Amino acid sequence: MTLTRRNAHKDGGTFKNSDLLWYAKAVGVMKSRPVNDPTSWWFYAAMHGQKLNKKQEGYPDWTFIESIPASANLGVLPSATQMSLYWDQCQHSTGFFLPWHRGYLAALEYLLRDIIINQLNGPADWALPYWNYFNKDENKIPTAFTDSTLPNTDIPNPLYVAERYGPDKNGIDIYVDLSLANQECQSKSTTNDYLGKSGGFNHIGSQLGSTTGRIESNPHNRGHIDIGKYNEAGKEGLMSDETTAALDPIFYIHHCNIDRMWAAWNTKNNNPKDTNWLEGPTADGLSRYAMPMDGAGTAWHFAPKDVNSTNINFYGNVGHSYTYDDLTLPVEAPSSLASRLINLGKLMPEMSENEPVVPKDISSELVGASTPLTLFSGITETSVQIDNTSWKSVANSLRDASNQNLPDEVYLQLENVKGIHNSNSLLVSVNGTFVDSIALFGLRSASEENSQHGGTGLTFNIDITHVIDELYLSENLNIDALKVKIETSDPIIGDTFEVGRISVYRVAQ
Ligand SMILES: [Cu+2]
Incomplete structure (x- = not known):
């Protein structure tokens, strides 16, 4: 049955x-x-x-x-x-x-x-x-x-x-x-x-x-x-x-x-x-x-x-x-980047409904990283210095983007986040644009020395390609650093969160 x-x-x-x-x-x-x-x-x-x-x-x-x-x-x-x-x-x-x-x-x-x-x-x-x-x-x-x-x-x-x-x-x-x-x-x-x-x-x-x-x-x-x-x-x-x-x-x-x-x-x-x-x-x-x-x-x-x-x-x-009794999938609007490529006639509309086919050889490159960071209740701001040469490749890939030539993806990575409170979230913005909210379920256990994760905490990846594309479109991509703002959704009671570093990766496709 x-x-x-x-x-x-x-x-x-x-x-x-x-x-x-x-x-x-x-x-x-x-x-x-x-x-x-x-x-x-x-x-x-x-x-x-x-x-x-x-x-x-x-x-x-x-x-x-x-x-x-x-x-x-x-x-x-x-x-x-x-x-x-x-x-x-x-x-x-x-x-x-x-x-x-x-x-x-x-x-x-x-x-x-x-x-x-x-x-x-x-x-x-x-x-x-x-x-x-x-x-x-x-x-x-x-x-x-x-x-x-x-x-x-x-x-x-x-x-x-x-x-x-x-x-x-x-x-x-x-x-x-x-x-x-x-x-x-x-x-x-x-x-x-x-x-x-x-x-x-x-x-x-x-x-x-x-x-x-x-x-x-x-x-x-x-x-x-x-x-x-x-x-x-x-x-x-x-x-x-x-x-x-x-x-x-x-x-x-x-x-x-x-x-x-x-x-x-x-x-x-x-x-x-x-x-x-x-x-x-x-x-x-x-x-x-x-x-x-x-x-x-x-x-x-x-x-x-x-x-x-x-x-x-x-x-x-x-x-x-x-x-x-319900196996329906939600209908999702195409991403801003996909919309731009569709408008430019560079991406076939049907491709926006599914993820573009990811080529086999994805190579990633570290573009920049911050120093270690302590988060307190409320807002913490920092900047991530970026390397000029790799950044140029990102700009070129956005300029040359087409259906055959998918642009670089850019990821923000919060590495080795540690703390003892699970029921909090980090609201992350890059250059003034909100990019993601991260729920910290499992943080306490992952931060314990003798845990499954060996006390290394939790690491999160956030796709920020659309933010970079906006910068490119407004001709503001010529920068030395990205500004990252992290806000806790709730106060951190009697403690802080530690972030190993914040890094930026480009993924060439
Ligand atoms: Cu669960």
Whole structure:
């Protein structure tokens, strides 16, 4: 049977939507189990990331989280073997972000269905709902997640968690801020750009290890930090940190939307075909990802190639197939640069709808870089000195741009951003033009010395080609430096952010 994942805002996003009611009941069952049970809510959340056997002073150590009940029995951990096989697996800032989370959702859905159908006598077609914040009037969290009790009972609502404060930081208005969140990733990206790249060289050729794909930075990261904003006391919501995020039931509904967007993107675009992506960690000699499928902890092992589509074979003849009730792609206006080339008659209009075909040999060149930078609350301004010779090549490429001769792309790179607050954003402008907002989900973990990222922080790439093209058009390209302004969306409480450097790259095509 192919399951259909439906919109969580159906029936107003209330408990009249039976998908949400059954989700709540099944989450309640999982929450009643102790952390050392592989089918408990706590064990599943720890598979994403945890601060339980990895101690932390105060919050976000799980023993300081009020919404975890005593019955979770946090004092009795699973076996060391199970923890090392299953816990702390989440993949962020790499090309494995989408496939890992697809497997994670599918395994959870399988488990929830087992509870709903076999234990609670619920509907056989139940599937995880998704929250599409881009639908008109649906950027607010469905109220089934904020009600304090299940309908017509005094049973506490398993979908509600206290540590969820939202953009207004009041715990009531929880929404994805559409002035910053967007679905531009759906129509603009080439493969590596969309999914992110793992190890080696990123798409602009600099050696960074891994990079974050567009769908991961926006809307994924943005959704996390909007829902996980800190409260008046400066305490972050569960959703803004990867070691607490999956404790919040909205996590899976948010991720279901990200997975839906990937499936929609796949109606027009193919996934990577190279072995490094398909084989995932096994390409580096590491073991495959693992999900527990029952209380005994039976493992489903998988690599990205096993979740390349929404027809998943767990093992033997146990499979899991699903689709979505909405796989439409947004219609996007052509970029300013594409419009200019169309007006000049140099770019065929149909090319603007899809990404121009990227030639095989993309070479990138560092054009300039700043010194290290400390960011305080509010605005920080700096300039990036640029090298004259490489800059001339950029100007020439814009002058000679045509359908056959694509102009250089220019990227601003914020390298090795570090700090301890996740629920903040950096609003970046270049020479007075706003270019991007960066949500800092995962910053704290990535900045920790002994983290997956080795304490190197996070690195972000921003395409600023259109800004450079504007300068060229207004004959203002003859400059020695670019002015970069970075504004924090929220105050940084009692701390600063560090930026290794800001660099500018040109990518010749
Ligand atoms: Cu996430």
